[in-house]
Amino acid sequence: MATKQTAAEVVVVDYGLGNLRSVTRGLERAGADVLLSEDLAEFAAADGIVLPGVGAFSEGMDNAGPFREALVEEAAAGTPLFGICLGMQMLLTTSEEADHEGQGDAEGLDLIPGKNVRFRTDQTVPHMGWNELDVQRDHPIVEGVDSVGSELPRTDGPGKGGSVDGEYAYFVHSYYAAPDDDAAVVATTDYGTDFASIVANEAGNVFGTQFHPEKSGETGLRILRNFVDICRTN
Amino acid sequence: MTLTKRIIPCIDVDLDEDGDAAVYTGVNFEDLAYTGDPVEMAKKYNESGADEFVFLDITASAEGRETMLDTVSQVADEVFIPLTVGGGIRTREDIKETLRAGADKVSINSGAIARPELIGEGAAAFGSQCIVISVDARRRFDEQGEHYADVDGESCWFECTVKGGREGTGLDVVEWAIEAEQRGAGELFVNSIDADGTKDGYDIPLTSAVCDAVSTPVIASSGCGGPEDMYEVFEEAGADAGLAASIFHFDEYSIAETKQRLDEMGVPVRL
Numbered sequence: 001m002a003t004k005q006t007a008a009e010v011v012v013v014d015y016g017l018g019n020l021r022s023v024t025r026g027l028e029r030a031g032a033d034v035l036l037s038e039d040l041a042e043f044a045a046a047d048g049i050v051l052p053g054v055g056a057f058s059e060g061m062d063n064a065g066p067f068r069e070a071l072v073e074e075a076a077a078g079t080p081l082f083g084i085c086l087g088m089q090m091l092l093t094t095s096e097e098a099d100h101e102g103q104g105d106a107e108g109l110d111l112i113p114g115k116n117v118r119f120r121t122d123q124t125v126p127h128m129g130w131n132e133l134d135v136q137r138d139h140p141i142v143e144g145v146d147s148v149g150s151e152l153p154r155t156d157g158p159g160k161g162g163s164v165d166g167e168y169a170y171f172v173h174s175y176y177a178a179p180d181d182d183a184a185v186v187a188t189t190d191y192g193t194d195f196a197s198i199v200a201n202e203a204g205n206v207f208g209t210q211f212h213p214e215k216s217g218e219t220g221l222r223i224l225r226n227f228v229d230i231c232r233t234n
Numbered sequence: 235m236t237l238t239k240r241i242i243p244c245i246d247v248d249l250d251e252d253g254d255a256a257v258y259t260g261v262n263f264e265d266l267a268y269t270g271d272p273v274e275m276a277k278k279y280n281e282s283g284a285d286e287f288v289f290l291d292i293t294a295s296a297e298g299r300e301t302m303l304d305t306v307s308q309v310a311d312e313v314f315i316p317l318t319v320g321g322g323i324r325t326r327e328d329i330k331e332t333l334r335a336g337a338d339k340v341s342i343n344s345g346a347i348a349r350p351e352l353i354g355e356g357a358a359a360f361g362s363q364c365i366v367i368s369v370d371a372r373r374r375f376d377e378q379g380e381h382y383a384d385v386d387g388e389s390c391w392f393e394c395t396v397k398g399g400r401e402g403t404g405l406d407v408v409e410w411a412i413e414a415e416q417r418g419a420g421e422l423f424v425n426s427i428d429a430d431g432t433k434d435g436y437d438i439p440l441t442s443a444v445c446d447a448v449s450t451p452v453i454a455s456s457g458c459g460g461p462e463d464m465y466e467v468f469e470e471a472g473a474d475a476g477l478a479a480s481i482f483h484f485d486e487y488s489i490a491e492t493k494q495r496l497d498e499m500g501v502p503v504r505l
Contacts, residue, residue: 005305012236021307021310021311021334021335021336022310022314022336022338025310025311025314026314029314031390119310123236124449124450124451126362126363126420127237128237128363128420128421128451129237129238129285129451130240130285130504131236131238131475133235168238168504170315170316172363175353190236191236192236214314215314215315215316216314216315217280217283217314217315218314220314221314
């Protein structure tokens with residue numbers, strides 16, 4: 001177990017998608033030692049794992065295929081596993097996106113039972129821009145900027161101390177997670193419908209954000225710092 | 235609550251006499267004044283509450299490209315908000331290099347006019363969300379356009395120009411916006427040659443015409459003299475984001491002050 005003084009070692013799963021530089025820099029800024037890796041042995045040694053992702057669900061699952069077993073094992077062993085954007089959607093059981101794109105069934109990791117569905121509102125898709133977090137329940141990932149140990153200044157946002165409730169985050173997506181169990185929903189965001197913007201499993205070690213914390217300014221850095229803290233105490 | 239209107243500072247980056255990247259800002263229409271170091275400016279805006287950051291490479295030279303990508307990487311390491319990079323992007327490889335350097339989106343202007351297929355190729359490979367199509371529009375009061383707007387009682391259309399407005403293309407901006415959206419552009423970045431540098435406000439007829447024609451988010455640019463101009467382009471034209479350079483660079487208004495004023499006027503912004 002790592003102590004507060006040592007950096008948390010975080011593996012960012014490198015499955016060949018998107019811009020990993022931003023998430024790496026965000027995690028480093030939050031105090032992590034980051035390793036971009038596709039080596040399964042390194043997953044087991046890490047204090048925490050980040051599943052990034054930009055792009056299509058089935059393509060993501062195809063690329064993440066070789067890592068499926070290792071990720072499920074690490075999740076079961078209690079290792080913190082943080083999915084970002086598509087990486088969060090991959091934590092669920094399945095996605096309408098695969099059907100919509102005619103790519104057949106693509107199975108997610110099924111660590112948080114549920115399905116990813118497409119926005120059905122008359123709002124423009126993708127949902128792209130800054131929108132508000134409405135925190136539904138406690139989880140260490142949503143600890144607020146006023147929390148003990150925070151090294152970040154309090155922003156002037158409408159957040160209620162003690163959580164990131166009411167703060168803004170940056171989103172880019174057309175599908176959203178609909179977990180089977182409401183208890184899996186840590187925060188919601190309103191875009192014509194209230195969708196799950198942060199989800200977590202029952203044990204609490206598997207969680208994800210639909211938005212990009214590495215692109216969400218101070219609020220996002222707070223969430224990355226929370227993740228690093230979770231890894232440190234793992 | 236829904237999406238907030240975005241306030242976006244933009245820097246124009248060129249090489250200085252020593253071959254280092256430096257920010258230059260247009261004053262009095264054509265003169266460019268040295269404004270600062272790109273990385274320092276990016277840091278400042280990241281900390282001051284900007285919603286995104288736009289970096290335009292205005293060197294337009296092959297030699298400058300490597301320095302620019304290196305500078306983009308340094309900027310990307312400092313900003314934890316979306317970063318759009320434009321200037322000289324003409325091929326799929328250019329898009330890839332720019333994203334690899336740390337950009338979240340690329341802004342493509344004349345490269346897409348020269349070869350419209352680039353939009354679809356970029357969207358297919360990297361996702362629509364990172365393909366921003368930028369136009370430099372100029373008002374024309376003749377019969378050669380397709381979509382006409384009323385400007386002070388006169389009928390005009392908007393032409394896509396290249397080379398900073400020095401060369402016309404005959405392409406109607408509204409028609410091009412519709413085509414760009416169909417080809418997979420994720421956002422449209424609308425500059426006005428007429429309004430640029432005036433600080434008299436954004437080109438409202440132009441921005442309205444584009445917003446009415448497409449459902450893709452529109453970033454209004456050129457002419458911003460203060461928060462009231464942003465209010466006008468959001469409320470009257472329907473823009474999703476307002477871009478400004480000199481008012482922020484020369485500290486005429488801070489990002490926070492601008493957002494505060496917009497909030498008071500009832501515009502949803504991220505405070």
